[in-house]
Amino acid sequence: MTPEVAGVIGQPVEPIEVTLSVNGRDVTANVEPRLLLVDFLRHNLGLTGTHVGCEHGVCGACTIRFDGELARSCLMLAAQAAGHELETVESLSDDGTLHPIQQAFNEAHALQCGFCTPAMLLTTQQLLRDVPDANDREIREYLSGNVCRCTGYMGIVAAVKLARERQRSARPPDRS
């Protein structure tokens, strides 16, 4: 380690006040400038459904929705979220009943250990919005930013299609 870096460690840093929306609720907090967004969600807000798998943006376990777009919360600082709208897995259901996508994951055995699952659910929800007519290859492309080490993706792809089928049959045939 260089002396310059060593000199920085331990220097007092002023916390930053942030106000943001998480799952539809406004939150205000004082955060250290270097606090990762995922740590803020998990440890400051107690939203432990979002997981940390690699802390370098590869595995996708920390995926959240940031102003309507999927984002890696391990590659962002909490301070960057000020003024933005965030959604985590806890947005899908907060009363213990399963969201239709969660129901499809259960029926199609789309999870084993469940560690990648919350992020996979958000990605699936976004997939069904962005590319509702995706074929199998496109589904796999869309999911390829989220690693699952357990399932071999077989149940996940099946769950995506099952959720889509249910969504379609629940809607009037002429959707636009």
Added chain:
Amino acid sequence: MSEDTIGRREGEPWIGRGLPRLEDPRLLLGRGRFVDDISLDGMLEAAFVRSPLGHAAIRSIDATRALELPGVHAVFTGDDLRAACSGPLLFEATLRGRQIQTTRQSVLPTDRVRFVGEPVAIVVADSRYVAEDAVELVEVDWDPLPAVVDENDALRPGAPVLHDNIPDNNFGHIEFSHGDVDGVFAGADRVFSKRFRLGRSMAAPLECRGTIARYDAATGDAEMWATGQGPYERRHSVAAVTGIPETKLRVVQPDVGGAFGLKGLIYPEDPALLVTAKILGRPIKWIEDRFEHLAASSHSKEMTVELEAAVRADGKLLGLRARYVGNAGAYAQLPPTAMVDALLAATMLPSVYDVDAVAYSVDCTLTNKCPTGAARGVGWVPGQLARELLIDEIARELELDPAELRLANCIGPEPRTTATGLHYDGGSYAESIRTVLEQIGYEDLRREQGRLRAEGRYLGVGISPYVEPAVFSTAYRQATGFGIATFDTVSVTVESDGSVIVRTPFHSQGQGHHTSFAQLAADEMGVPVESVRIEQGDTAGGVFGLGTFASRSAVIAAGSIAAASREVREKLLAVAGHQLEIAPEDLVLRDGLVTVRGSPSHSMPIGAVAHAVYFGGPAARPRELVEPTLSATRHHDPPETYSNGTMVAVVEVDIETGIVEIVRMAVVEDCGTVINPLIVDGQAAGAVAQGIGMALLEELHYDEHGQLLSGSLMDYLYPSATDVPAIEIDHLETPSPVTAHGVKGMSNGGTIAAPSAIAAAVADALTPLGVKIDRAPITPDYLISLLGEGSAVEHLHPEGHVS
């Protein structure tokens, strides 16, 4: 409703049903409870100072500047910890009953490190952020030593020595011979040989390791919340090295985000954390980061295999000779040491083939790399790769079809003892080959292959029949040389309302125990599956056993749940008979209702029977039932049992880029009686995906100094959804004659078979180019280097090798 959502009618068995998993809702709702989701009052966080070098002596460790940092509570070396506990803080690893050496791994060594990432000091601070800052300020004076990283180099005279008590770097050397090996090799029409090397991979679950340790000075009680595969193994090992009595140590394993063997092993961080918590009087949390995980948890499977086959002119296999050189890394890792790769590869040498003359030697070398231990598929993976690729090469040389050659040499379906001393309990060895070939349309594929070759495209088909040792029990340990006897217990209790609690020493890391064990108990007890609760992962509420690894839980749970449930059900029926004034033999317990045989209206709910036992006093139960308990604890230690199956991979190789595309992947697997087909298919597919990783993507690289070059997930590549094809799974069921319900364990099969199916398919595709596959993972640069050597495609790469 007479039929439920999974098509089960009242009274029908739960076993065999694809019941969606009962444990899913909390995981889907984001309410799982993984170790990093737990926070205790007054908790501090830890980070470890780790070796940046592959091999070095430690001159000094100076924590002065780290301790000056605000928010830092302590920096401890191994000496500090040893002064604060009565245990040795040392792992001594060997295998009993074999000529195996002993490695000594100090918890936070103060004299010498042997691999990059080895922890030498623990830093405790208010947060992980501050702890990591402080790690940067700990000054360690390292004295670099020469390193050795390759398993073959490590055996050469003059190689750097890792452990003074093991001057040849060989942790274990074993030789075995059965039948007239020299005779059949001398008399054979042909002898074929092959040298194959599998690179170093690892289980790498998506959740890294983590532990919270707490010590109560007032009572001397210690607690650990930790990732794991069964709490008793962890309690046993941590207690032994810290000197804390097992009765004073509670280990809780919450939800675990994948493990695949890695989290069942013993690591120095756990005892270090516990003793640190004892010194500081505060709970300490450590969550491993991905670099620590890649560098310093457990690696797997790196091995050189040399094989020879004695063959008759018509393709009949007469004898096999093999040499397995495993790469153990810096220390033998407990349990069950790095021999789990090389020795298990060796004992599986004959696999599905009818060969009597078999000889092998095993070496297990110590190198300046992360220790290796059990990970899904273990040494069966490189063993399978070498054997099946050699069989394909024999077929090619003798101009025989590789499927026909395998079928001609395949053992029959009946139980048998292999030349290496394993006791197979029967299986669909040949039938699975025929079934999968039919399923995939083998003849059509061969025609398609010919057609594409004419177009200059390279399609290949690889066949990989496998046998999966499916329970690591005492019998299997004895057959393979893994020393100690073990057993696992299960307790079954009917509570006063008639609901059923099953306590087990196993721990699910995604296998769905809460569902499949509930199905087993529901059938054995005669209750609805919803009324069964499975408890596991806590030494405070559990019963002893070694936990979940090596496809053992289903088999052992089936046996022990059966035994305990039958005992409890007998008591229940005795009380019900007493209440209903009917002989217990005339009663049926089904779906939670005790009915009189032939008189369904004459019945009593299980809750009423249980209530009578708990609160009815002596008059409520027959005189011979002295104790008012509805609980039984029974152990199980099954005989050897083996799943089997065959996998076929179809690949297309792009000879310009060296990229292998998996076109199709089909498996016919046979794990005996299936408890839950949904879960079995999930395990089969997941196992294949990990096999694809080993075949094409995953490798942990080190340079010659022992420096890790694969320290992130940008270097160590997981299969993504686009790397794994839709997997075609079909089942055969050959129930085991030696286990409860005929259940055989499963989940390693796909990992054992997929790499060899893929490698064989690549070799098959490239047959016209005269290329042989001698290593995996089969990366694009490796293939390009092979193809560059062949004259057939030289024109494509006039500038030489592409890398």
